[in-house]
Amino acid sequence: MHTLGSLFAVALTCAAAAGAAEKPAATQRNFVSCPIVRDTATVPCWLAEHDGELYYLGIQTDVSADFHPPFLGHRVLVEGALKDAPRICGGLVLEPVKVSPLAELDGTCNTILPAEDRYTVPFAPRPPGPSGGRLAFDPAPGAGPRTAPPPLEGPQEFVLYYDFDMLVGGRHSAVLSRIYDYASKQGAPHIVVTAYRGATLLSDGTLLVERDDLPQLRAREVAKLLQGAGLAPSAMLIDFVNELPTADGDGDWQARRAVVRVEP
Amino acid sequence: MRSPLLYTPIANDKRRAFIAAAAALAAAAFAAHSAEKPDAGAQWWPPGAGRTLPASTSYDNEHGQLGILNTAGAIDTRGHPFFEPIGTNGRACVTCHQPADAMSLAVDSIRARWEETGGRDPLFAAVDGQNCPHLPSDARASHSLLLDRGLIRVFLPWPPQRRDGSAIEPEFTLEVVRDPTGCNTHAEHGLTSPRPMVSVYRRPRPVANLKYVTAAEFGVGPFSLKDAQPAARDPATRKLVNMNMMADAREPTLTTQAVSAALTHLAMPAAPAAAVLERIVSFESQVYAAQSWHAQAGDLTAPGGPPALGPAALAAGRTSVLGNNTTAYVFPIGDVWRSLPRTGDAPHDAESAFRESVARGHDVFFLRTFWIKDAMHLNSVGLGNPVKRTCSTCHGMHMTGMDTANGWMDIGTTNLPWATETPVSPWAEKQPEMPLFKITCDKADAPHPFLGRVIYTQDPGRALITGRCNDVGTIVMQQFRGLAARAPYFSNGSARTLRELIDFYDRRFNIQYSDDEKQDLGNFLSTL
Numbered sequence: 001m002h003t004l005g006s007l008f009a010v011a012l013t014c015a016a017a018a019g020a021a022e023k024p025a026a027t028q029r030n031f032v033s034c035p036i037v038r039d040t041a042t043v044p045c046w047l048a049e050h051d052g053e054l055y056y057l058g059i060q061t062d063v064s065a066d067f068h069p070p071f072l073g074h075r076v077l078v079e080g081a082l083k084d085a086p087r088i089c090g091g092l093v094l095e096p097v098k099v100s101p102l103a104e105l106d107g108t109c110n111t112i113l114p115a116e117d118r119y120t121v122p123f124a125p126r127p128p129g130p131s132g133g134r135l136a137f138d139p140a141p142g143a144g145p146r147t148a149p150p151p152l153e154g155p156q157e158f159v160l161y162y163d164f165d166m167l168v169g170g171r172h173s174a175v176l177s178r179i180y181d182y183a184s185k186q187g188a189p190h191i192v193v194t195a196y197r198g199a200t201l202l203s204d205g206t207l208l209v210e211r212d213d214l215p216q217l218r219a220r221e222v223a224k225l226l227q228g229a230g231l232a233p234s235a236m237l238i239d240f241v242n243e244l245p246t247a248d249g250d251g252d253w254q255a256r257r258a259v260v261r262v263e264p
Numbered sequence: 265m266r267s268p269l270l271y272t273p274i275a276n277d278k279r280r281a282f283i284a285a286a287a288a289l290a291a292a293a294f295a296a297h298s299a300e301k302p303d304a305g306a307q308w309w310p311p312g313a314g315r316t317l318p319a320s321t322s323y324d325n326e327h328g329q330l331g332i333l334n335t336a337g338a339i340d341t342r343g344h345p346f347f348e349p350i351g352t353n354g355r356a357c358v359t360c361h362q363p364a365d366a367m368s369l370a371v372d373s374i375r376a377r378w379e380e381t382g383g384r385d386p387l388f389a390a391v392d393g394q395n396c397p398h399l400p401s402d403a404r405a406s407h408s409l410l411l412d413r414g415l416i417r418v419f420l421p422w423p424p425q426r427r428d429g430s431a432i433e434p435e436f437t438l439e440v441v442r443d444p445t446g447c448n449t450h451a452e453h454g455l456t457s458p459r460p461m462v463s464v465y466r467r468p469r470p471v472a473n474l475k476y477v478t479a480a481e482f483g484v485g486p487f488s489l490k491d492a493q494p495a496a497r498d499p500a501t502r503k504l505v506n507m508n509m510m511a512d513a514r515e516p517t518l519t520t521q522a523v524s525a526a527l528t529h530l531a532m533p534a535a536p537a538a539a540v541l542e543r544i545v546s547f548e549s550q551v552y553a554a555q556s557w558h559a560q561a562g563d564l565t566a567p568g569g570p571p572a573l574g575p576a577a578l579a580a581g582r583t584s585v586l587g588n589n590t591t592a593y594v595f596p597i598g599d600v601w602r603s604l605p606r607t608g609d610a611p612h613d614a615e616s617a618f619r620e621s622v623a624r625g626h627d628v629f630f631l632r633t634f635w636i637k638d639a640m641h642l643n644s645v646g647l648g649n650p651v652k653r654t655c656s657t658c659h660g661m662h663m664t665g666m667d668t669a670n671g672w673m674d675i676g677t678t679n680l681p682w683a684t685e686t687p688v689s690p691w692a693e694k695q696p697e698m699p700l701f702k703i704t705c706d707k708a709d710a711p712h713p714f715l716g717r718v719i720y721t722q723d724p725g726r727a728l729i730t731g732r733c734n735d736v737g738t739i740v741m742q743q744f745r746g747l748a749a750r751a752p753y754f755s756n757g758s759a760r761t762l763r764e765l766i767d768f769y770d771r772r773f774n775i776q777y778s779d780d781e782k783q784d785l786g787n788f789l790s791t792l
Contacts, residue, residue, distance in 0.1 A: 062647065170489055228494035
C-alpha cells in the first residue's frame with residue numbers, strides 16, 4: 001500500500017452494486033479469450049477467437065497508434081463493435097475496439113500463425129522495420145502545419161483511461177505530461193484526483209468487475225506520480241468512487257478512469 | 265591542458281561550428297592514414313602517467329585499431345583529475361576508462377595488468393576490484409569476476425533509497441539463492457549486515473561519445489515513456505535528463521556520476537570540489553571513440569567511405585535523433601561498400617569482400633525482422649507482445665545504437681531463464697559464477713507481465729533503484745561504438761566475443777540467423 005502523507009484529504013464513496021443490462025447490443029462483441037498473432041508479408045495482425053468466430057482487432061504499427069496490441073502469454077478482454085466490412089486477416093472486423101491484456105499470465109495464449117498470401121494488410125502505415133521518417137500516425141510531410149489547440153485556461157479536467165484491472169502504464173505518460181505542463185503554469189493550483197473502477201458486460205451476459213480497491217489505488221498513484229514529478233500544488237485532494245457504473249456492454253471501458261481536475 | 269576556446273563563453277552555434285571544424289581536421293588527419301596500419305599509442309594509462317593525450321590517436325585491438333579523438337585538442341594529463349589518483353586507493357577515473365579500450369575496460373587489459381603487476385595495480389582494489397572486500401587480495405580467485413568477465417562490484421543499499429536518503433518501499437522481496445562471491449550473505453557486506461547492501465557485478469561503460477548519451481531533446485518528458493514514472497532531473501538545474509547513463513540509470517548527470525564514482529571507486533573521503541568535477545566532466549564531454557582502422561576492412565575513415573565510421577564522424581554527428589528510419593539511419597554507412605569491384609589483387613579483393621560483408625551486416629542489423637517477445641519496457645510500451653521488428657527498433661539512436669531516451673529494458677541478459685550461467689551437473693568442474701537472487705513480487709500488485717510474481721535474476725538492474733517489480737532485470741542499453749576494443753559484452757560480461765553476443769540474441773529471440781548473417785553482423789559490429 002502506498003501512502004501519500006498528510007497532504008491528502010481522502011474521501012470515500014461506498015460501493016454499490018452495478019446495474020446491468022442482460023446482454024449487450026447484438027453488434028457488440030465483448031469477450032475474454034487468448035489473442036492470436038497472424039504474420040503477414042509486412043506487419044502482423046492481431047486476432048481473437050470467440051464462440052467459434054475469428055475477430056480482427058488491429059495491426060502492429062508503433063507507439064503513435066490508438067490501437068496497442070495485446071500480449072501473448074495473457075488472455076485479453078476485447079470490447080468491440082462489429083463493423084460491416086470485409087474480413088481482415090480472416091477475422092470479422094471489430095471497430096471501434098478496446099483490448100485489455102489481463103494481469104495474470106496464461107501460458108496457453110501462445111499462438112502465432114504463419115503468413116499466408118491470402119492475408120494482407122495493404123493499409124499498414126509503416127513496415128515492420130525502420131519507418132520512412134515519421135511515426136505511423138504523425139501527419140505526412142506537406143500536410144501543412146498542425147492546428148495548435150487553443151491554450152487552456154481556467155479549471156481543466158484531464159482523463160486517464162485504464163486497461164481492465166490495471167494501474168498507470170507507459171502510455172499514460174502523455175496525459176500525465178499534459179497535466180504536469182498545465183498545472184506547472186498555474187503556479188500552485190488545487191488538484192483533485194478522482195478515480196473509478198469499471199465493469200464490462202460481456203456478450204454472454206456475464207458482468208466482469210474490476211477489483212474493488214482499484215479506485216483508491218488509482219487515485220493515490222496518480223497523485224503520487226504528479227508530486228513525484230515535482231508538482232507542488234497548494235492542495236492535492238484525492239477521491240475514489242467504488243460504486244460500479246451501469247454496464248450495458250457499449251463503451252463500458254470509459255468507466256475505468258481517473259479524472260484530474262486542475263483549478264488555478 | 266584545456267583549450268581556451270572551449271572555455272570562452274561563445275554562442276552555441278559558434279561552439280558547434282568549432283567542434284565541427286575540429287572534427288573535420290581530425291577526419292583529415294585520419295584520412296591521411298594510408299591503408300597501412302597506423303602507429304598505435306601506448307596501451308595502458310596508469311594513474312598519474314603524466315603523458316599527453318594527443319588530439320587524435322589510435323590503439324591496437326584484436327580487430328584493428330580504435331581511434332580516440334579529443335575535440336579540445338591535446339591534453340597534458342599532469343594534474344588532470346580524470347588521470348590523477350585523486351582518491352585514497354591509487355585509482356583514477358582512467359583506471360577503468362582506458363583510451364585503448366574505448367574509454368571502457370577490456371578483460372584482456374585487466375588480465376595483462378594482473379600479470380604485469382602481480383595483482384597490485386589499484387584496479388584490483390578490495391572495495392570493488394574483488395568479488396568481495398573480505399576476500400584475500402593476493403589470491404586470483406578473489407578477483408575472478410574482474411579477471412574473467414571484466415566485472416566491477418557495484419554495491420547498493422537495500423531497500424532502495426531516494427537521492428535524499430529516504431527508503432523506498434519495494435514491491436518485492438529479495439532473497440539470495442546462490443552467492444558464489446560470498447558478498448551478499450556476508451555479515452559485514454551483505455543483505456543482513458548492519459547497513460544492508462546488495463552486490464551486483466557490472467562492466468564499466470565507455471566514457472566517450474557522451475554528447476549522445478546525455479542528450480535529452482528527444483523522447484524526454486516529465487514522465488518516462490517506458491512506465492510513466494517521473495523522469496529524473498539534474499539536481500543542479502532541475503532540467504530533465506534522459507536517464508541513459510549507467511546500467512541502472514541511478515545517476516542523472518555526469519557530475520553526480522563523478523561524485524558517486526569518486527566516493528566509491530576512488531575511495532575519496534569527500535566529494536571532489538566543483539572545479540575538479542568541472543574538469544572531469546569537460547574532458548568526458550569532448551572525447552570520442554570508435555574503430556578507425558580494421559585489419560580486414562582497412563581504413564574506416566577514408567574520404568568517401570561510410571559516413572558513420574570513425575570518431576570524427578561521432579564528433580560531428582547530430583544528437584537526439586531517432587535513427588530507426590530511412591531518413592537518418594542508426595548507423596548511416598551509405599552504399600559505397602555494397603558492391604565493390606575485384607581487381608585480381610588478393611589483398612585488395614579480400615578487403616573488398618570484407619567491406620561488402622560489413623554492408624550486409626548493417627542490413628542484418630537494420631532490416632532483418634524477428635519476433636521480439638517478452639522484453640519488458642519494449643513489448644510493454646504499446647507495441648504488443650510479440651512485435652515483429654528489427655535490431656534497430658530498440659537500438660535506434662542515431663550514431664550510437666542506444667535507446668533515444670530512458671533506455672532500460674529486460675532482454676534476459678540477467679534474468680532467468682535466458683541469463684548465461686555455467687550449468688550445474690555432477691560432472692561439471694566449473695561452478696556458477698554469478699549471484700542468483702529470487703524476487704517475489706507483492707501479491708497486491710499486478711505480476712510482472714512477462715515473468716510473473718517470482719523471478720530469478722543475477723542482477724535486478726533498475727529494480728534495485730526503483731523497487732518496482734516490472735524493473736527487475738532491466739538494464740540501460742549501451743552504445744555500440746568501439747565494440748572491438750572492449751570485450752566482453754552485456755552489463756554482466758556474459759558474451760566474451762561479438763559472436764557470443766549475436767548468439768545470445770539468436771537464442772533469446774529465436775531469430776534463426778544463418779551463419780552468413782552472423783558473420784556479416786559480427787563484421788559490421790567490429791567496425792563501429
